[in-house]
Amino acid sequence: MRDAMSAAPVGDDVFGDDPTVNELQHRVAALLGKAAALYVPSGTMANQLALRCQTQHGDEVILHAKSHIYNYESAGAAALSGVQARPLDSSDGALDPAAIIAAVHDGADPHLAPTRLVCTENTHNGCGGVVVPAQNAAAIGAVARPRGLRMHLDGARLFNAAVASGSAPSALAAEFDTVSVCFSKGLGAPIGSVLAGDAVALSRAHRFRKMFGGGMRQAGVVAAAALFALDHNVQRLADDHRRARTLADELAALPDVQPHYGPASTNLVYFSLSPGHPLAEPDDRGAPRLVARLAARGVLITGSPSRLRAVTHLDVDDDALGHAVAAFRAELGGVGG
Numbered sequence: 076m077r078d079a080m081s082a083a084p085v086g087d088d089v090f091g092d093d094p095t096v097n098e099l100q101h102r103v104a105a106l107l108g109k110a111a112a113l114y115v116p117s118g119t120m121a122n123q124l125a126l127r128c129q130t131q132h133g134d135e136v137i138l139h140a141k142s143h144i145y146n147y148e149s150a151g152a153a154a155l156s157g158v159q160a161r162p163l164d165s166s167d168g169a170l171d172p173a174a175i176i177a178a179v180h181d182g183a184d185p186h187l188a189p190t191r192l193v194c195t196e197n198t199h200n201g202c203g204g205v206v207v208p209a210q211n212a213a214a215i216g217a218v219a220r221p222r223g224l225r226m227h228l229d230g231a232r233l234f235n236a237a238v239a240s241g242s243a244p245s246a247l248a249a250e251f252d253t254v255s256v257c258f259s260k261g262l263g264a265p266i267g268s269v270l271a272g273d274a275v276a277l278s279r280a281h282r283f284r285k286m287f288g289g290g291m292r293q294a295g296v297v298a299a300a301a302l303f304a305l306d307h308n309v310q311r312l313a314d315d316h317r318r319a320r321t322l323a324d325e326l327a328a329l330p331d332v333q334p335h336y337g338p339a340s341t342n343l344v345y346f347s348l349s350p351g352h353p354l355a356e357p358d359d360r361g362a363p364r365l366v367a368r369l370a371a372r373g374v375l376i377t378g379s380p381s382r383l384r385a386v387t388h389l390d391v392d393d394d395a396l397g398h399a400v401a402a403f404r405a406e407l408g409g410v411g412g
């Protein structure tokens with residue numbers, strides 16, 4: 076990947092002149108079955124552009140209560156697009172079409188914010204890195220389209236969903252007007268996301284990318300990493316899923332550990348410790364004590380006292396997984412601890 080980056084032909088992407096960025100945008104648009112695509116620095120920017128280019132201030136956006144857009148983008152929907160979020164919850168990442176129908180405001184009543192956009196997420200991080208079946212998108216589309224709503228998919232981990240489900244990325248993206256994908260997560264690039272969609276939305280997104288400060292110059296250096304990832308790092312996501320499943324099974328065998336990993340899970344292993352477990356107690360940085368204990372053994376995880384998260388990715392091979400399992404056993408009192 077580093078070699079590909081250093082060899083990349085570049086130009087000024089703010090003027091649309093970077094051949095590597097242009098190649099990436101064309102490839103991702105084709106891969107997702109969309110007319111246009113735009114390279115941006117982060118998944119957050121891709122999502123925020125999707126909101127900004129498809130709504131007006133005072134509109135309402137339906138999204139998942141545990142979604143990244145609603146919880147982890149620093150109130151960007153309110154601050155940058157001036158929209159009101161209408162969160163709907165579920166435990167499996169799917170949105171209930173009946174709940175969408177009940178939540179939609181058509182704009183006739185001046186008390187109510189008109190609903191403009193529905194956002195979904197796949198895989199769904201907050202619900203455990205689970206694949207949300209394409210049928211849910213179709214069911215949402217069936218109620219959203221007749222009501223004039225647009226649809227955005229936060230596909231930060233869409234390639235995980237595609238590999239795990241055996242569906243083409245374009246099939247998972249088919250219902251949506253705009254789709255964001257990230258190259259900096261399981262695909263292993265140092266930076267970069269793409270927003271894809273129809274030409275009108277993407278031309279507005281292009282303008283807002285400039286406004287939000289996301290126009291980059293010789294960005295081909297980093298876009299080359301994303302192209303390399305598309306060529307080399309997509310199918311291998313299945314290895315991450317296999318290792319995550321192994322890790323979840325190993326955690327389930329430890330006392331006081333409850334992994335939340337089901338058949339639809341992919342590369343994110345969420346787990347909790349039994350209430351009152353001493354390693355679930357927060358340290359002076361607010362993280363469960365287990366986090367620093369594992370870090371001292373060379374295993375990096377994140378989490379809150381109620382829920383921890385381990386992620387498998389392309390830098391975790393079978394040996395590294397074995398090392399991680401041994402560290403978990405040593406800290407949590409399993410065999411070999």
Ligand SMILES: Cc1ncc(COP(=O)(O)O)c(C=O)c1O
Nearest residue numbers: 117118119120143196200229231
């Ligand atoms: C589902 C989802 N969407 C969007 C993002 C944002 O990506 P970035 O960190 O590149 O802004 C993340 C980051 O973890 C995510 O999990």
